Amino acid sequence: MKSDFSRRELMGGSIAVLASLGVSSAAPKADDDTGFKLGIASYSFRKLSRADAIKGMEALKCRYINIKDFHASMKSTPEELEQIRKDFENAGIKILGVGNISLRKPDEGEIKRAFEYAKTLTAPVIVMAPSVDSLPLIEKHVKEYNIKAAIHNHGPEDKAFFPAPSDVLKAVKGMDERVGLCIDIGHTTRTGANVVESIKMAGKRLHDMHSKDLGDLMNKDSQVAVGEGAMPIPQIFQALMKSGFK
Numbered sequence: 001m002k003s004d005f006s007r008r009e010l011m012g013g014s015i016a017v018l019a020s021l022g023v024s025s026a027a028p029k030a031d032d033d034t035g036f037k038l039g040i041a042s043y044s045f046r047k048l049s050r051a052d053a054i055k056g057m058e059a060l061k062c063r064y065i066n067i068k069d070f071h072a073s074m075k076s077t078p079e080e081l082e083q084i085r086k087d088f089e090n091a092g093i094k095i096l097g098v099g100n101i102s103l104r105k106p107d108e109g110e111i112k113r114a115f116e117y118a119k120t121l122t123a124p125v126i127v128m129a130p131s132v133d134s135l136p137l138i139e140k141h142v143k144e145y146n147i148k149a150a151i152h153n154h155g156p157e158d159k160a161f162f163p164a165p166s167d168v169l170k171a172v173k174g175m176d177e178r179v180g181l182c183i184d185i186g187h188t189t190r191t192g193a194n195v196v197e198s199i200k201m202a203g204k205r206l207h208d209m210h211s212k213d214l215g216d217l218m219n220k221d222s223q224v225a226v227g228e229g230a231m232p233i234p235q236i237f238q239a240l241m242k243s244g245f246k
Contacts, residue, residue: 035246036237036240036245036246037063037064037096037246038062038064039062039063039064039065039066039096040057040060040062040064040065040066041065041066041068041210042065042066042067042068042070042071043068043070043100045070045071046068046070050071050072050084050087051087053071054087054088054091054093057091057093058091058092058093062093063092063093063094064093064094064096065088065093065094065095065096066095066096066097066098066099066125066127066208067088067095067097067098067121067123068098068099068100069101071084072084072098072117072121074101074113074114074117078116078120081117081120081121082120084121085120085121085122095121095122095123096123096124096125096208097123097124097125097126097127097150097208098114098117098118098121098123098125098126098127099126099127099128099150099152099182100127100128100129100152100182101114101117101126101127101128101129102128102129102130103128103129103130103131103134103138104129104130104131104134104161105131105133105134106131106133106134106136106137107134107137108137111134111137111138111141112141114126114128114141115141115144115145115147118145118147119145119147123147124147124148125147125148125149125150125182125207125208126147126148126149126150127150127152127182127208128149128150128151128152128182129151129152129154129158129161129162130149130151130161131161132161132171135171135172135175135179138179139175139176139179142176142178142179143176143178146178147178148178148179148180148207149178149179149180149207150180150181150182150207150208151168151171151172151179151180151181151182152182152184152210153165153167153168153181153182153183153184153187153188153191154184154187155184155186155187155188155190155191155220156190156191158187163187163191164187164188164191164193164198165181165183165188165193165198165199165201165202166193166198166201168180168181169181169201169202169205172205177204177205178207179205180202180204180205180206180207181202181205181206181207181208182207182208182209182210183195183198183199183202183206183208183209183210184209184210184212185209185210185211185212185231185236186210186212186213186214186220186223186231187220189214189217189218189231190214190217190218190219190220192218195231195232195236196232196235196236196239199236199239199240199243199245200239200242200243202243203243204243204244206240206243206245209240209245211226212226212231213225213226213227213228213229213230213231213233214229214230214231215228215229215230216230217229217230217231
């Protein structure tokens with residue numbers, strides 16, 4: 001495993017996760033000797049049908065996906081979800097997560113449906129937007145299903161819930177370690193937090209990462225192709241390596 005990344009090496013290894021941001025589709029494998037599983041959040045393909053999203057991933061040679069309900073409706077029957085899973089698997093694509101799923105209310109039935117949805121799709125992680133009040137029930141289901149809960153921080157606009165990674169980590173302190181964080185690096189910098197230090201602070205509670213780059217780290221409208229902005233991409237991946245994140 002390499003202990004250091006040049007910008008060129010990193011962009012080569014990260015091409016799949018950057019596809020929706022305009023990076024060339026002449027992509028190498030989405031994982032390499034670092035062990036990272038680089039994939040696409042299907043929200044990036046929200047304007048495409050499931051079949052076209054799969055075609056796009058095949059063209060990019062990307063083997064991992066986090067499914068949003070655009071491509072696997074939570075209203076689907078278990079049989080329909082099983083077929084959706086097979087559609088991705090037959091294309092050589094593994095479902096690494098589902099969501100983002102809003103779980104603001106401490107409603108046990110709603111939370112259980114989310115975990116059943118993930119279980120049927122064989123997803124090991126649910127990316128979610130809960131409230132502090134719903135966390136005890138979420139932890140209960142994490143233990144029951146052995147599916148990780150990755151709470152997505154949503155930046156300064158989400159001040160009533162989880163703007164920064166530190167807000168997530170404070171709320172889950174003392175809970176099962178499988179209740180943790182999906183760090184959105186763009187939203188993180190816009191809160192004024194140091195994204196590299198946030199990754200280090202999360203440690204084993206970091207269960208997923210959503211990547212983007214910004215020309216201005218405080219401006220959500222300044223999004224650019226990853227590697228062309230001000231985001232400290234090499235340092236981010238170095239921190240991920242040191243934490244053992246895959």
